[in-house]
Amino acid sequence: MFKRVINTKGFWKSVFSLAVAFSVLFTFIKWAIEGFEMAYFTERNPVMLILTIVLAGFVYGFFVTFGKFRAKLKENDSGR
DSSP states (O other): OHHHHHTSTTHHHHHHHHHHHHHHHHHHHHHHHTTSOTHHHHSSOHHHHHHHHHHHHHHHHHHHHHHHHHHHHHHHHHTO
């Protein structure tokens, strides 16, 4: 079932779009909590900050998309 889900057309596109959306929203919300201080970006290692946010976005996007596509495939299988 895992391979079937990740090989479904549109799966990776959905993962990517959710990852980008999550990364942008997370960064904006976290920056707002910090008071829109530029120190949020400059006090940390910028490479690690970006890698961490992108990785978190990918994990979020993967799990949400996986659940959505798996439910859709199960629904289609039960309706046969």
